[in-house]
Amino acid sequence: MLSDLTQTPVLQRGDLRKVHHIALHVRDMDASRHFYGQILGLHELTGAEVPKTLVKLVEAGEVANFVTPEGTVLDLFWKPNLTPPHPDPQQEFTRAGHLAFDIDPEGFDRAVEVLRSHSVPIDSGPVTRPTGRGIYFYDPDGFLLEIRCDP
Template sequence: MTNTAPKPTIGIGTLRAIHHIALNVQDMGRSRQFYGQVLGLHELTGDEVPSTLKDLVAAGKVANFRLPDGLILDLFGEPELAPPHADPKQQFTRANHLAFDIAPELFDSAVEVLHHHNVLIDHGPVSRPTGRGIYFYDPDGFQLEIRCDAV
């Protein structure tokens, strides 16, 4: 007899929004100037920087910007980063990961769904003062995160 029970899903509407976008950048100074001064995004400083990133921001390895709608853009310095093609018009990605926001009470069930579907987990779940997260890969190897704020 074949088990025909439906596989669990996280459920439509459970992932509430994109929490943040993280991009790998080759030159942090150039990228900070571009996102902050050219595009006019607000760079997080002082107490605005999440506690889990303060050391990396202080070391110049990460910069955080807030878009007008509240979405956070994280820049991760990767000085050895090179595009796979010399022509920048060729498609390639510099994205680090895409993070989805979920209600704290639904986080554990979402993790169970990932495990049930044998999704490749990079690391986590992790707990931080700012919340919990789990990092995993989509079928093409792009890293995703599901995270919730601290309760």
């Protein structure tokens, strides 16, 4: 059977250029917009910046779009009837592990202070590893995020 797989076309290294967007389902759009826009400081797309396919949903308050510093779009889809996350935030509710944001090492401690000052639930950290420093925390819907920096 393996020989059949080796004959099947596959994408080559470099065919995929970058992450295009990440879509998250959120229960409380206001809390999520505040978290991603005000606490994490991501730019919310408005007006002509909103993808044409999402304009009506954005106008209806069902979608909010943010962009990360390197240009990846984060789409928040309002799902008010989502099952609440497990009371124990370490019980994963999705197959996605976490979303990690990179930060300049000089800004890492300030990022930790911002999270703490907003009482953002911290999962673990800050941790220091040979690959850098990181802190893991939860968004308003219990999705695990990381802010990390190189050594």
